[in-house]
Amino acid sequence: MDYYKRFADKLLAERLQSSGAVLIEGAKGCGKTETATQQAAGVVRFDADEQVKIKMEIDPKTVLAGKTPLLLDEWQDYPQIWNYVRREVDERKKKGQFILTGSATPDDKAKRHSGVGRFSVMRMRTMSLYEKGWSTGEVSLASLMKGEAPHSETVSFDLGEFAEKITLGGWPGLIGESASDGLRFVSDYMTLIAEVDISKVSDKRRDPYKVTRLLQSLARNISTEVTLTALSKDTGGSDNELDDETIADYLSALERLMAVDNLPAWNTHIRSSDMLRKSPKRHFTDPSMAVGALGLSIDKLMADLNYFGLLFESLAIRDLRIYADASGGKVFHYRDSRGLEIDAIIEYSDGTWGAFEIKLGIGAVDAAADNLIKFAEKIDTDKTKAPAALTVITGNGFAYRRPDGVNVVPIGVMTE
Numbered sequence: 001m002d003y004y005k006r007f008a009d010k011l012l013a014e015r016l017q018s019s020g021a022v023l024i025e026g027a028k029g030c031g032k033t034e035t036a037t038q039q040a041a042g043v044v045r046f047d048a049d050e051q052v053k054i055k056m057e058i059d060p061k062t063v064l065a066g067k068t069p070l071l072l073d074e075w076q077d078y079p080q081i082w083n084y085v086r087r088e089v090d091e092r093k094k095k096g097q098f099i100l101t102g103s104a105t106p107d108d109k110a111k112r113h114s115g116v117g118r119f120s121v122m123r124m125r126t127m128s129l130y131e132k133g134w135s136t137g138e139v140s141l142a143s144l145m146k147g148e149a150p151h152s153e154t155v156s157f158d159l160g161e162f163a164e165k166i167t168l169g170g171w172p173g174l175i176g177e178s179a180s181d182g183l184r185f186v187s188d189y190m191t192l193i194a195e196v197d198i199s200k201v202s203d204k205r206r207d208p209y210k211v212t213r214l215l216q217s218l219a220r221n222i223s224t225e226v227t228l229t230a231l232s233k234d235t236g237g238s239d240n241e242l243d244d245e246t247i248a249d250y251l252s253a254l255e256r257l258m259a260v261d262n263l264p265a266w267n268t269h270i271r272s273s274d275m276l277r278k279s280p281k282r283h284f285t286d287p288s289m290a291v292g293a294l295g296l297s298i299d300k301l302m303a304d305l306n307y308f309g310l311l312f313e314s315l316a317i318r319d320l321r322i323y324a325d326a327s328g329g330k331v332f333h334y335r336d337s338r339g340l341e342i343d344a345i346i347e348y349s350d351g352t353w354g355a356f357e358i359k360l361g362i363g364a365v366d367a368a369a370d371n372l373i374k375f376a377e378k379i380d381t382d383k384t385k386a387p388a389a390l391t392v393i394t395g396n397g398f399a400y401r402r403p404d405g406v407n408v409v410p411i412g413v414m415t416e
Helices: 005-020 030-035 050-058 060-066 082-092 141-143 159-168 177-200 206-220 228-236 243-256 288-294 300-302 305-325 362-378
Strands: 019-025 042-045 070-073 098-100 119-123 330-335 341-347 355-359 388-393 407-410
Touching: 005 019, 005 030, 005 119, 005 305, 019 030, 019 082, 019 330, 030 070, 030 098, 030 206, 050 060, 060 070, 070 119, 070 362, 082 098, 141 305, 141 330, 141 388, 159 300, 177 243, 206 228, 206 243, 206 288, 243 341, 288 305, 288 355, 300 305, 305 330, 305 341, 305 355, 341 362, 355 362, 362 388, 362 407
Parallel strands: 019 098, 019 119, 042 070, 070 098, 355 388, 388 407
Antiparallel strands: 330 341, 341 355
C-alpha cells in the first residue's frame, strides 16, 4: 500500500535532528510504525522477532546495534530497553540514534530513569481529513492564527458522506475501504481493547464486560464533561454500581493504551468573578471508536442528529489537534460557572491563542459567532493576549470572514 504523507513526518525529522532518541506514542493502528519506517535505517520488532527475546536475556545492548536511526517497534514489551537506550545515547553523543514506537505506556514498575536531554516525545494521532485527501487544504490553521482572513471554494458533504467519514475515521489501514469494512474494523478494535489490551497494560485482569460498558458510556458521552460518578453509574448499572476509584483506574489504563484522548480545560484570566471549570471533555483518540463501541450503523448515526453533532465535534477536535501539533500548539476547551462554553481554544507557547466553535449545520453559525464575541469580551487582555482569531468551524459551505470579525471555515477546507 502506498504511504500517505503525514504531518508527523516533519515533526519526526525535526526531533531526530535535535535529540538522541525520539519516542512516538499513539494508539494501535494510527500509523506510528509506517511513519517511523520512512526515516529509519533499520527496524527491531520487539513483538514479532523471536531473536529479540534471546538477545534481551543475554545482552540487551546487542539489540541496539545497527544502522541509525534504528527503529525499536513496540518497545514497551521490554520496558527495560529504555535505560539501555538512554545510556547508549549518552555514550554515542550523537543525534538521531533511535526511534521508539509504542501503542501503550509501560507501568511505573519498569523503573525507567529520566529521558530528559536524551528523548524527544511526540504524540501521533490518526489521520486528519487533509491527510486522507478529504480536505482541500485551502485554509491553514497557521494563517488563521496570524489573523489572516480565510477564503475558499464551497465544499458540500451530505450527512451520509460525513457519517461514512466518521465511521472510517483516520485509520491508515481503512484508506480505500467501504463503510461496512470500517464498521467491522472499529467494532473489532473496541472488542480487543476490552478483552485483551486493557489487561495487558494492567497489573490484574480486567472484566471485559465492565470495560465494554465503560467504553459504551464514554461513547454515549463523547464531547461532554461527563463526571466519574456519572460514568460509574452508567457502567455498573443500577444493581452493580462501580465506585469512582475503580472507574478512574479503568480510565487510567485506557489512557495508557492511548485509546482515550481527553481535552483539558483552558486556564486563563477573565475580567469577571466567574469560576473556570476544570473538567476535561471526553474524547476517544478517533471518533470512529465511539461508533464501534456502540455498534452503530450509518443509518443509526443519521437518525440521531444531536449525537451526530457530538461526533462531528470530536472529529473536528481531532483535526485541530493534528494541525496544532504541527506548529507547536495545544488544544483546550473552555467553560465557566455561568455556563459559557467554547469548544476549542488553541494556544501557543508565546501566548498567542484563538477560539473555535464547532457546528455541523451552517444554521448555527450566528449563535456560535455571538458566543465567541461574548467570550472574547470576558478575557482580561491586561494579563492575556487578545485572541488572534475567532472562528466557527462548520460541516459545509465556504470560508469567509463575517463583518463582526468572526471567521467561518468548513472543516473540509482546513489544513495545518
